[in-house]
Amino acid sequence: MSRESAFIDRLRMMTTHPAARDLRDDAAVLPAPIGYDLVFTHDALVEGVHFLTSDPPGDVAWKLLAVNLSDLAAKGAEPIGVLMGYGLTGDSEWDIAFADGLARALSHFNVALLGGDTVSQPPSDARVLGLTAIGRVPPGGAPDRRGALPGDHLYVTGPIGDAGIGLRIARGEIAGPRKLLKAYRLPMPRLRTGQALAPLVHAMADISDGLLIDADRMAQASKLALAINLDAVPLSHAAASFGTDRAARLAAVTAGDDYQLIFAAPLAAAGRLAAIAIEHKIEIADVGLFSAGSGLTIADRDGVIPAPGRLGYEHGTNPA
Amino acid sequence: MSRESAFIDRLRMMTTHPAARDLRDDAAVLPAPIGYDLVFTHDALVEGVHFLTSDPPGDVAWKLLAVNLSDLAAKGAEPIGVLMGYGLTGDSEWDIAFADGLARALSHFNVALLGGDTVSQPPSDARVLGLTAIGRVPPGGAPDRRGALPGDHLYVTGPIGDAGIGLRIARGEIAGPRKLLKAYRLPMPRLRTGQALAPLVHAMADISDGLLIDADRMAQASKLALAINLDAVPLSHAAASFGTDRAARLAAVTAGDDYQLIFAAPLAAAGRLAAIAIEHKIEIADVGLFSAGSGLTIADRDGVIPAPGRLGYEHGTNPA
Numbered sequence A, B: 001m002s003r004e005s006a007f008i009d010r011l012r013m014m015t016t017h018p019a020a021r022d023l024r025d026d027a028a029v030l031p032a033p034i035g036y037d038l039v040f041t042h043d044a045l046v047e048g049v050h051f052l053t054s055d056p057p058g059d060v061a062w063k064l065l066a067v068n069l070s071d072l073a074a075k076g077a078e079p080i081g082v083l084m085g086y087g088l089t090g091d092s093e094w095d096i097a098f099a100d101g102l103a104r105a106l107s108h109f110n111v112a113l114l115g116g117d118t119v120s121q122p123p124s125d126a127r128v129l130g131l132t133a134i135g136r137v138p139p140g141g142a143p144d145r146r147g148a149l150p151g152d153h154l155y156v157t158g159p160i161g162d163a164g165i166g167l168r169i170a171r172g173e174i175a176g177p178r179k180l181l182k183a184y185r186l187p188m189p190r191l192r193t194g195q196a197l198a199p200l201v202h203a204m205a206d207i208s209d210g211l212l213i214d215a216d217r218m219a220q221a222s223k224l225a226l227a228i229n230l231d232a233v234p235l236s237h238a239a240a241s242f243g244t245d246r247a248a249r250l251a252a253v254t255a256g257d258d259y260q261l262i263f264a265a266p267l268a269a270a271g272r273l274a275a276i277a278i279e280h281k282i283e284i285a286d287v288g289l290f291s292a293g294s295g296l297t298i299a300d301r302d303g304v305i306p307a308p309g310r311l312g313y314e315h316g317t318n319p320a
Helices: A003-013 A018-023 A057-074 A092-109 A162-170 A178-185 A191-200 A211-221 A246-254 A267-279 B003-013 B018-023 B057-074 B092-109 B162-170 B178-185 B191-200 B211-221 B246-254 B267-279
Strands: A028-031 A037-046 A078-088 A112-120 A128-137 A153-157 A203-206 A225-229 A261-265 A284-291 A296-300 A303-305 B028-031 B037-046 B078-088 B112-120 B128-137 B153-157 B203-206 B225-229 B261-265 B284-291 B296-300 B303-305
Touching: A003 A018, A003 A078, A003 A092, A003 A112, A018 A028, A018 A112, A028 A078, A028 A112, A037 A057, A037 B078, A037 B128, A057 A078, A057 A092, A057 A128, A057 A178, A057 A191, A057 A203, A078 A092, A078 A191, A078 B037, A078 B128, A092 A112, A128 B037, A128 B078, A128 B128, A153 A211, A153 A267, A162 A178, A162 A246, A191 A203, A191 A261, A191 A267, A203 A211, A211 A225, A211 A246, A211 A261, A211 A284, A211 A296, A261 A267, A267 A284, B003 B018, B003 B078, B003 B092, B003 B112, B018 B028, B018 B112, B028 B078, B028 B112, B037 B057, B057 B078, B057 B092, B057 B128, B057 B178, B057 B191, B057 B203, B078 B092, B078 B191, B092 B112, B153 B211, B153 B267, B162 B178, B162 B246, B191 B203, B191 B261, B191 B267, B203 B211, B211 B225, B211 B246, B211 B261, B211 B284, B211 B296, B261 B267, B267 B284
Parallel strands: A037 B112, A078 A112, A112 B037, A225 A296, B078 B112, B225 B296
Antiparallel strands: A028 B037, A037 A128, A037 B028, A078 A128, A153 A261, A153 A284, A203 A261, A225 A284, A296 A303, B037 B128, B078 B128, B153 B261, B153 B284, B203 B261, B225 B284, B296 B303
């Protein structure tokens, strides 16, 4: 039995959805959900870029699933299933640990593995792992990134910056609590919260590359100016122990991998947002204001801050 | 502007479907097609494994799309759209030529680019390119690989083996007509034929790894024995000029990349199959017979042939 066969057999064990056809067919087939819009997203992770070679393989599997489910969350969607593109580099122990982690993650989020492809990469190459997630949302119910209106406030679910500190812990640069390492390695997509928020918001996205850069993308896509109040950005207690000054907050809002939601909503929604925060036991913070015009302004209690040279993580320019 | 931005701008120019949200959102959103089953497939190509470094980038883009559409063809599905996972290795000339080829291929097959992800790979790594294709098929209309019945004949659309000779031409091992090189580099998924055949067949798949291995997978998935008549395998005139003896035919049925369809159908369907062959101007050949039991038998006019050690291309064991 080839290495690929052993790995695929492992995937088959976790594939119980009839649409997956036991991973023995060319494609997955399932009835179109009646009375829904479909939501599709595809994100890939590259070893050394989106995860560290030293990250546990099972955690990488979790992250591959979670970052894609986070995109569904940002559209208020409920997951249907996923297809995976997996690069084998000849380390079958890593592959098996990855498969076990994937099984745990799929089970946790109650998502079906519908199909995919395993391919051989040269053994010394950085692993490339792709995943397509398919979800459903009530018709017209998926918020757009481009829909913010002048006068809308920018809200974020919190906390922000935990994963950035967790990455530094994972790299061995600093010591810190396991909670922050976990925020980096095992992000938690805000699926239920996204579904609750979707009907109330004008625009929504997830924070994958950093609060500033993802908020700026929303402002640009909506053709609006955005002012951000740095002091309002929610930090966890664990992150706050590493500092709450301007430098610490700027580090938090330019770090990626938080997978919190950012969204534009009118102030009139504030009461309902507070109710969602209580029901979902999360923080929802008002961190900014959209207005006519263009450009990003950042300020704190001491005044306007020059925008940092790097707003967040941009693939192709910032190797992590 | 980063390299990634330039490439993404190129992709945006070819993205006109509103569901793609101008590639500026976290996900693609479109209404679920009413009265259809959905079909999903994901195939990846790795440089040096599934395509040659010397293959023109535009042809690689065609192939990435075509191999996935071929999976939809095998399920009788009509394409809706695709999502791409693209690894940037720093050769922006290659990327732009790829993007131009992708635009041509999407236009040829009238398929929408709905979204995806571009990621940075280390510059010296083999490119990894993934694509998810989404299609639709009438309810219950997607043939399964597992559905062959005892007494069914195995049919193939032809010709078989052109791409295998084309690969040898591309590698510079032999000289040969451009038509065969094209069969390797620019495979043509049998979309319309697959849709016409789907209601008539008990099982269907496409030939990606070789006629023998893909037919054997169908027999195994259907828990049946299969006897193949090597003399009935359709060869093109161009391929036949390289030989029609047993060795040449065994080479043809163990070569991959043909992207023809194989299917199991009762002899009673033969008349309707002939009509489809005429209407679609293709060859449909009766090359085998399924029966109770297990195992693959290959024979020609001179008798039974020992199964070759390698039935086709298996990822992870046969680097191309």
